[in-house]
Amino acid sequence: MKLGIIGAGISGLSLGQLCRGSMDVELLESSSSYGGIAKIRTINETPYHLTGGHCFNSKNDKVLDFVFDEVLAKDQWNHVRRNADIFFKKKSIPYPIEFSIKEIHQFDADLAFRIVRDFFSANRSKSSNLGEWFKSQFGETLANEYFIPYNEKIWGMDPFSMSAQWVHDKLPVTDPKNFLEGLIADGEDTMPHRHFFYPKSGNMTTFHDALAKNLKIRLNSPVGKIEKRGAMWVINEQLEYDHLVFTGSLKKLPSLLKDCSEEIVTAAKSLKVNPVSNAFWSTKGRETTWTYFPEEDSLFHRNIHIGNFINPQTNHSISEVVGNVSPETLKEEGRKVPYLNEMLDHHYAENAYVVFDEHYQSVVPKMKQYFEKNDLHLLGRFGEWEYYNMDVCIEKAFELKDKILRVC
Numbered sequence: 193m194k195l196g197i198i199g200a201g202i203s204g205l206s207l208g209q210l211c212r213g214s215m216d217v218e219l220l221e222s223s224s225s226y227g228g229i230a231k232i233r234t235i236n237e238t239p240y241h242l243t244g245g246h247c248f249n250s251k252n253d254k255v256l257d258f259v260f261d262e263v264l265a266k267d268q269w270n271h272v273r274r275n276a277d278i279f280f281k282k283k284s285i286p287y288p289i290e291f292s293i294k295e296i297h298q299f300d301a302d303l304a305f306r307i308v309r310d311f312f313s314a315n316r317s318k319s320s321n322l323g324e325w326f327k328s329q330f331g332e333t334l335a336n337e338y339f340i341p342y343n344e345k346i347w348g349m350d351p352f353s354m355s356a357q358w359v360h361d362k363l364p365v366t367d368p369k370n371f372l373e374g375l376i377a378d379g380e381d382t383m384p385h386r387h388f389f390y391p392k393s394g395n396m397t398t399f400h401d402a403l404a405k406n407l408k409i410r411l412n413s414p415v416g417k418i419e420k421r422g423a424m425w426v427i428n429e430q431l432e433y434d435h436l437v438f439t440g441s442l443k444k445l446p447s448l449l450k451d452c453s454e455e456i457v458t459a460a461k462s463l464k465v466n467p468v469s470n471a472f473w474s475t476k477g478r479e480t481t482w483t484y485f486p487e488e489d490s491l492f493h494r495n496i497h498i499g500n501f502i503n504p505q506t507n508h509s510i511s512e513v514v515g516n517v518s519p520e521t522l523k524e525e526g527r528k529v530p531y532l533n534e535m536l537d538h539h540y541a542e543n544a545y546v547v548f549d550e551h552y553q554s555v556v557p558k559m560k561q562y563f564e565k566n567d568l569h570l571l572g573r574f575g576e577w578e579y580y581n582m583d584v585c586i587e588k589a590f591e592l593k594d595k596i597l598r599v600c
């Protein structure tokens with residue numbers, strides 16, 4: 193049995209590793225290297241993550257065992273403690289904000305009072321949209337002052353016109369007892385990525401190389417045509433596979449598939465994805481792992497102090513902005529941040545955040561059903577059109593492997 197996987201990002205590579213013992217596996221990748229949006233360029237001996245600053249962790253033991261036992265041994269990873277901060281009301285306060293009310297109280301006692309009052313009086317019932325969901329979970333003040341403006345930046349749209357359906361178990365929520373502990377003691381939050389792993393080599397590419405080991409990958413091989421001929425999948429009129437997995441963009445898939453239904457072609461047009469622009473900086477040095485910028489006065493939504501992920505540390509950070517932002521504007525924004533020195537590189541990624549707008553709920557399940565019925569398997573952040581981190585891509589690769597092997 194021959195398995196074709198379109199895309200050699202984390203999802204394609206993981207599925208390839210999981211299936212290569214049972215099937216003849218081949219990956220087709222349009223670009224000249226593997227890694228997808230988790231790709232890295234090394235500058236000044238520091239890993240410049242072209243899209244964000246990928247750190248690894250998982251709540252799933254199966255994923256952790258796979259990564260540490262079969263891909264890159266655990267002793268090859270540093271265990272790093274997240275030490276993030278938020279630039280809020282022109283002050284640096286520790287992340288997460290729900291545990292920094294004492295710090296807010298020091299510069300604005302009234303704001304701290306309103307946060308606490310509204311947190312405990314929030315009506316934690318069902319909410320009809322994302323904006324209402326933030327109010328229901330965190331209270332009016334934290335929602336209005338922090339969560340809603342930050343999410344407006346990430347999604348490039350009003351959270352009140354976004355679905356709240358996807359948010360459950362994706363965004364961490366602090367329950368009132370935990371919040372109280374944060375107020376009266378120096379308790380630590382229990383959120384994901386409180387600790388994370390980063391390769392001891394000082395570069396996440398080591399992980400990608402280990403994931404790609406022994407895989408047959410055709411680089412520089414963009415898939416422009418997918419066709420089902422009898423029982424076989426035919427790619428670009430020349431390659432044949434018994435099973436096919438697509439990890440590229442669900443929005444683009446209907447235009448690649450011969451004889452795709454018109455309804456699905458039209459549905460795909462309504463899917464929205466946000467691009468991200470990144471800049472890589474030399475800095476004066478920071479103590480934290482990353483900094484959030486929730487407020488309107490900065491275009492950046494996050495600066496990742498990537499030099500602190502590695503040993504020996506270097507003074508470098510990566511800035512993220514949603515949208516297609518010119519290098520001149522990135523430089524301009526950088527001047528507002530006192531610890532940033534020189535912009536050394538920049539990058540634009542067309543696909544970064546799938547948007548959960550009003551079309552999402554009606555269109556995505558319909559498209560998934562259509563491709564499933566046609567035995568074209570979807571996988572990954574853009575293949576499945578979900579808010580997946582690397583660990584969830586691996587988890588989903590496990591599920592898909594089982595499904596494919598069941599029908600073999």
Ligand SMILES: Cc1cc2nc3c(=O)[nH]c(=O)nc-3n(C[C@H](O)[C@H](O)[C@H](O)COP(=O)(O)OP(=O)(O)OC[C@H]3O[C@@H](n4cnc5c(N)ncnc54)[C@H](O)[C@@H]3O)c2cc1C
Nearest residue numbers: 199201202203222228229244246247415440572573581582
């Ligand atoms: C800003 C940002 C920060 C992030 N930070 C983290 C983090 O800290 N930790 C974490 O775990 N996750 C993080 N993530 C999520 C993580 O990047 C993704 O979950 C993961 O990289 C997605 O991998 P994928 O293989 O599903 O998709 P992709 O990486 O998009 O891979 C798909 C591949 O398919 C190829 N392809 C597409 N179309 C075709 C075609 N027609 N023919 C051939 N090849 C094709 C593409 O070139 C690409 O290589 C972050 C994401 C973003 C946007």
